[in-house]
Amino acid sequence: MHKNDELIGNVSAIGSNMEGIVRINEFICFVPYALLGEKIKFKVLKITKNIAFCKLLEVLTPAEERVRPVCRVFTKCGGCQLQHVKYKEQLKLKTNLVSDCFKKIAGISVKVSPCFKSDAEYEYRNKLQLPIRSVGGEPKIGFFAESSHRIVETDDCPIQQSWTKNVISVFKEFINATGISCYDESSFQGLLRHVVVRNVDKALIIVVVINGTSLYKSEVLISLLAKRFLKFSLYVNENLSTSNVILGEKNTLLFGDGVYEDEEFSIKYPVTPMSFMQVNSAVKRKLYNDVIKTINADENTTVIDAYSGAGLMTAMLAKNAKKAIGIEIVSEAVDAANKLAVKNSLSHKITNYCAPCEDKLPEIISEIRAEKGNVAVVLDPPRKGCDKRVLQALNKALPNKIVYVSCSPQTLARDLGILTGSLVYENNELKRCETPNGNYVIEKVQPYDMFPQTKHVETLVLLTRK
Ligand SMILES: C[S@@+](CC[C@H](N)C(=O)[O-])C[C@H]1O[C@@H](n2cnc3c(N)ncnc32)[C@H](O)[C@@H]1O
Structure with a gap:
């Protein structure tokens, strides 16, 4: 060949x-x-x-x-991989993907429940990440091609909610009207880098990421946005780095209230530019509900919510539990989680730590195990999965129950292998163990279609102690 x-x-x-x-x-x-x-x-x-x-x-x-894909730039843009597949079949492919990863990566054969469907097959994304670049001196707005930083220009996106089209056209108008420079990845010059938007309770939080410290002619942008959107806030985010990370650390509010509040399971929570939010609100609701039901905490249970983000799940877990402990690395998210606990009159039951889980979880889990009562752990890490030290601490302290929520079947399989004993470290390398003798058994595996039309899948796994 x-x-x-x-x-x-x-x-x-x-x-x-x-x-x-x-x-x-x-x-x-x-x-x-x-x-x-x-x-x-x-x-x-x-x-x-x-x-x-x-x-x-x-x-x-x-x-x-x-089936015929609905999007004009499908196969060119890197956002969707499955628009050419009937939705029912997409769900089957995702269920099989989870089960194949478990077998191939960790040697785990276990029943995987059919992937929970999203009622909205399109227009489900409540968050937009729109790159803006200068290519050969020309401004380009669109989405990145698969595994690349080449912009595929588009006016709309069918998996995004309907306001996306207006956001794209406002930014095109803004660039045309002001001649503002756009970021060139080869020279690291140019101001406009990205637009990140979240939809919270019918309001938009719009973050303009710039390669600089102030947004040129921001009043023009505000007036263009005000013509299209009734309720919005505009932030400028400074990202002067030459890396691919989208957001820098400093946000300045230019217009609007800045923070909007949402409500889930009677927990009121603020959403800010840096807070993590699942992109499909309806499927998120089902997933969080299942996490709470599966943990099934009572007044004798302490729940550790590892990788806790802005603390929504921590607060939901605290309601029925003796107490809940959140661990999260982003300080802005921890501040939001603390405010959320106060606002919902749950601060007596919640402690939020701002720290890496790999440091904090090993430090606190044995102490909590030594207290009276049950201990349950929720793990909801980013794509790279749990740090080895987190899994080692769990294998040592042996909490009664672990609920693992993951957006990567590959790293999920690896981490489950370590917790169930089908994968063991030998000379710092993971090896298959033919006679697994781990501390945990897998009781339930439930995938969710948080991201229809794409290859991605979210999965909940319940592990109990042998
Ligand atoms: C998938 S999100 C889960 C958020 C939260 N459970 C929720 O549902 O809103 C993963 C979170 O882990 C945080 N994170 C990433 N690495 C971390 C680490 N090493 N230690 C603690 N938190 C971390 C991220 O900032 C992010 O908020």
Whole structure:
């Protein structure tokens, strides 16, 4: 097989990025946007050892599950991977992905419940992250192409809520009217970098990320926004770094109230530019509800909410528990969590620590275990999963119950392997153990479709002590 070869083959499996897999002689060919059972024509773009990365040229025999994508820039933009698949099939693919990751990465064979569906298949995202760049001196607004920082220009996005179109057109108008410079990634020059927007209770929190310290002609932007949106706040965020991190640390409020309040399970919570928020409000509600039901804390239970963000789940857990302890690394989120506890008259039951979980959890968990009563732990880490020290502390202190919420089936599988004993460290390297003898058993695995049309899936796992 050679680069640029055009080949015909049958898709015999689906990969972890939801690509079709075609086997030709000793080669495994990954072909994005091809479906199981399809006969396809494809082109080889790159070969490493026996793996070929390919491009779909033609579907010769389409699968029954194939549908016409709704978005004009689908396959060019990196946001969605599954618009060409019927929604029911997307759910099956995600359930299988979780179960395959468990088997392949950790040797865990366990029943995975069918992926919980999102009622909104499109227009579900309550958060927008819009890059703005200068390319060859021309301003470009859109979304990044897959695994790249090349902007794919667009006026709208079908998985975003309907206000997105107006935000994009306001920023185009603002750039045209003022001639404000846009960020050039090759020279690190230019002011406008990103626009990040959250929708909270019918108000928008709009954050303009700039490569500088003040937003040029901000009054023009405010007046353009005021023509389109009834209730909004405008922040400027300073990000002078040359890295790919979207937000810098300093936010300045230019217009509006700045903070809006939302309510979930009768807990009132403020949303600020830095607070973490799940992007699909309806599925988030179901997920959080299931976390609370699964933990099932009573007045004898202390719950540790590790990676607690702005403390919404901590407060929900505290309601029925003896007490709840949040651990979160972002200080602004911890401040919000403390305010939330006061506002909801729960501060006597909640302690929020601003610290890395890998330091704080090992420090506090044994003390809490030594107290009377049950201890339950919620883990909701970012994509990279839990630090080794967090899992070691859990394996030592042995809380009665662990509920693990994850947006990465791969790191979830690894961490579950460590907690159930199917993966063990040997000379600092993780190895498969054929006769697992860990401290925990997996009682329940429930995926949720927080992100329809994309390859991503959120999963809840309940572990109990053997
Ligand atoms: C997936 S979010 C979960 C947020 C929260 N559970 C919620 O539902 O709103 C992960 C959180 O972990 C925080 N985080 C990342 N690394 C951390 C670490 N090493 N220690 C503590 N918190 C961390 C992030 O700032 C983020 O708020």
